[in-house]
Amino acid sequence: MRKLLTVLSLLVVVVFLNVATFARGHFDDLSVNTLQTIRIGEWTVPEEVLNEDLETAFMLYFGAETLEELYSNPTFQDIMYTVASNSTGGGVSAEDVEYSIDGFGLGNYSWRVDGFFNRQSGNISLGFVRQINRLLENGTTAYPLFPPQTNDPEEAFFTAYDIKNSLTDNQFGFRLENRSQITTMEPIQDLSAISFYALRGLLATNNERLSARNIEVLISPTGEDGTFVSLGTQLVENPPSANEVYNPNNPVSHPFPYYTFTLTENQQTNAPEDGYYIRIIYYGQAQGSGRNATRSRVVIDQLTIHTNT
Numbered sequence: 001m002r003k004l005l006t007v008l009s010l011l012v013v014v015v016f017l018n019v020a021t022f023a024r025g026h027f028d029d030l031s032v033n034t035l036q037t038i039r040i041g042e043w044t045v046p047e048e049v050l051n052e053d054l055e056t057a058f059m060l061y062f063g064a065e066t067l068e069e070l071y072s073n074p075t076f077q078d079i080m081y082t083v084a085s086n087s088t089g090g091g092v093s094a095e096d097v098e099y100s101i102d103g104f105g106l107g108n109y110s111w112r113v114d115g116f117f118n119r120q121s122g123n124i125s126l127g128f129v130r131q132i133n134r135l136l137e138n139g140t141t142a143y144p145l146f147p148p149q150t151n152d153p154e155e156a157f158f159t160a161y162d163i164k165n166s167l168t169d170n171q172f173g174f175r176l177e178n179r180s181q182i183t184t185m186e187p188i189q190d191l192s193a194i195s196f197y198a199l200r201g202l203l204a205t206n207n208e209r210l211s212a213r214n215i216e217v218l219i220s221p222t223g224e225d226g227t228f229v230s231l232g233t234q235l236v237e238n239p240p241s242a243n244e245v246y247n248p249n250n251p252v253s254h255p256f257p258y259y260t261f262t263l264t265e266n267q268q269t270n271a272p273e274d275g276y277y278i279r280i281i282y283y284g285q286a287q288g289s290g291r292n293a294t295r296s297r298v299v300i301d302q303l304t305i306h307t308n309t
Helices: 013-017 050-062 067-072 074-083 265-269
Strands: 041-044 099-106 109-115 117-120 123-126 128-133 172-177 179-184 191-200 214-220 229-235 258-262 277-283 297-307
Touching: 050 067, 050 074, 050 099, 050 128, 067 074, 074 123, 109 128, 128 179, 172 179, 191 214, 191 277, 229 258
Parallel strands: none
Antiparallel strands: 041 297, 099 109, 109 179, 117 123, 128 172, 172 297, 179 277, 191 258, 191 297, 214 229, 214 277
């Protein structure tokens, strides 16, 4: 029976003390912070190096110099264990654990990811973000759908495969798992809308229980909790049942629904001089009792930030 550490809120200075005995860490990755400029039109977020930024985030916090050292860290193994817990019906025990990692890059902005722990009727889940890479090798997916807990640096814990969006045919995307939240670390000027394609992820096996869940987009003038205002909530659709189970030898694609969350005229007219912070929440945490419990994952493709001309 595994036991995770109780979550504690830490200051950025903890990173530099190499204190790795907590499951909540903050850091600033200066390499992905940029001077604020006004962006005109549409800005599409590239996701090709998201996995590298997430690796760096956790390595900096835990004071690890290599992935092997990170994967061998007992506290990070506890996080991996909880993230990988996708069975239902009880028999899983863990202390509450949540984490917040600052400074990973999507496009020219830094974002914070918050992974929320949830326990309900013997089931647990922990929010996580992974890069989706749909690379194929001899017709077989190069990355697994659901990377397991590992201490092997050759295993890509931050990279996974998932269903391809047939409307874009993109190799890269990203996935929010369980109750996950990402927030820009700086405001965006002249913001008018946020849009993306999204679809619930594939099942790992026929026995896995995933369900359609809501995704929400919010904005804030300060970025502080309690100040975010919702632009809307959408129920993310499931993939077709005929091909919703992952098969590495039969990669599948499907047209993803397209979602747009638009600021009101009043919100745009009265925007702060520095702009708004953006927050995206996926409510995929474990819900339900025993073997009837479900959880969820969402695959996001072509996240786009729209600004006024």
